[in-house]
Amino acid sequence: MTETAQKNDQPVFNIEKLYVRDLSLEIPHAPRIFLERENPQVDMKLNTQTETIEDDVYEVAITATVTTKIGEKVMFLIEAKQAGIFRLSNLPGEDVEPVLAVLCPNILFPYLRETVSNTAVRAGFAPVLLSPVNFDMIYQQHKQEQAQAAATAH
Numbered sequence: 001m002t003e004t005a006q007k008n009d010q011p012v013f014n015i016e017k018l019y020v021r022d023l024s025l026e027i028p029h030a031p032r033i034f035l036e037r038e039n040p041q042v043d044m045k046l047n048t049q050t051e052t053i054e055d056d057v058y059e060v061a062i063t064a065t066v067t068t069k070i071g072e073k074v075m076f077l078i079e080a081k082q083a084g085i086f087r088l089s090n091l092p093g094e095d096v097e098p099v100l101a102v103l104c105p106n107i108l109f110p111y112l113r114e115t116v117s118n119t120a121v122r123a124g125f126a127p128v129l130l131s132p133v134n135f136d137m138i139y140q141q142h143k144q145e146q147a148q149a150a151a152t153a154h
Helices: 003-008 093-122 135-153
Strands: 012-026 041-054 057-070 073-089
Touching: 012 057, 012 093, 041 093, 057 093, 073 093, 093 135
Parallel strands: none
Antiparallel strands: 012 073, 041 057, 057 073
């Protein structure tokens, strides 16, 4: 953090590090699966996680699990976790959660997309292009679900 930012108590958002935290590839029916000519069905599941590392420093990670099948036969399965270390200083408390839930995943997602696509190509398959994700909408839905759960609990 710069001395100027500390003196002015200006909000600070820094990307400390971006990295692939975990990556796995399974091709259970190789080599025969490479002879298949049908178009596969692609299923993608996405999960985000946030962990506090120390004061004002957080790790945010997005995990994509991509399963590609022909009928019931799995062509390949890729699980990739793209992570980043982010420093947030002098942010109002109510702003920290949206930054971690929306801004940070939006920064990480293009890297995750590239990792999944490159892994599929290196495995001998066509690139898998993950569709864009609206992390703001996911965050808003999550907040609504929390509010509804709190309302029904009382």
